[in-house]
Amino acid sequence: MRNIPVFFINGILDSGKTTFIIDTIKTDGFFEQGTTLLFVCEQGEVEYDEKEMLEKYKTSIVYYENQDDFTDKSILENLKQYKPDRVVIEMNGMWDLKSIKFPKCLQILQFISFINGNTFEVYFNNMRQKFTDMISQSDIVCFINVEDETVISKYQTSLKLASSRAQFFFMNEKNIAKQAFEDPLPYDINADIIQIKNEDYGTFYIDTFDHKERYDGKNVEYDIMVVKGPKLPKGTFIAGRMIMNCCANDVQLCGFLCNNTLGKELKDRSWIHLKAKLVYEYSEEYKEEECVLYPLSIEPIKEIENAVLNLSATN
Secondary structure, eight states: OOOEEEEEEEESTTSSHHHHHHHHHTSHHHHTTSOEEEEEOOOOSSOOOHHHHHHTTOEEEEEOSSGGGOOHHHHHHHHHHHOOSEEEEEOOTTSOGGGOOOOTTEEEEEEEEEEETTTHHHHHHHSHHHHHHHHHTOSEEEEESOSOHHHHHTTHHHHHHHOSSOEEEEEOTTSOEEEOOOOOOSSOTTSSEEEOOGGGHHHHHHHHHHOHHHHTTOEEEEEEEEEOOTTSOTTOEEEEEEEESSSTTOEEEEEEEEOOOTTOOOOTTOEEEEEEEEEEEEETTTTEEEEEEEEEEEEEEOOOTTOEEEHHHHO
């Protein structure tokens, strides 16, 4: 079977998925370019007019009430029956994405997640792993019904840590989106040496990916852990922190390659006070630019308090 493009729309109930899908399908540039097969895995307050969707917008709809039925075999059978030019999936945000298998002929072009600003904080604090899993696969994350942007913005480090590639937007009732998360940084980005407090490391780490232009060639200073390993080039180490985003099972090392020890005998998992220059260099391993630290000074220190940066506790 030929490859079929897929638009994957995810989100917790009442997050605006159905309204967005209807508006998208009714767009001239969308329905005029072939037929659509819409898989609906969750039904909310907004319903589809199946007759109008089929006759006017060339869209066939297949409903799934539970995840056990949403199998690669079932999907493939529907693809053979309807022979669509594209597929749109309205996913149930409570389903386990990691366990769902899709036919190889489906190629996800875009993964968009919707989040209702009115319920986000309660859901996020009680189901953080669910949100983390959803965002980790997203290309775009849209917040709707946001009355106070600062309520959402205080979670930006946790959200961005879940996916370094996702773009975050606030969307109004007319589906007009604007970039989210442009809060002032908690440190002076224009200082000769940027001072990073221990509690601000997560913000700093994420921002180096989002805004390379801010950091390339700049000097920074902070307390950091030394991580050594056999796969690292000789005389180098990873300067990083362990960060807990949602629970003890979601602790990850977040750091940068430091290209020199300045002659210091550094032990794995020891702590240092580091001054370094940030330089973005092309990585053959990752096939893109990565931030590399060129140390200016290294001073051994005792392990800091709250060595694991717990974002689930600070948000």
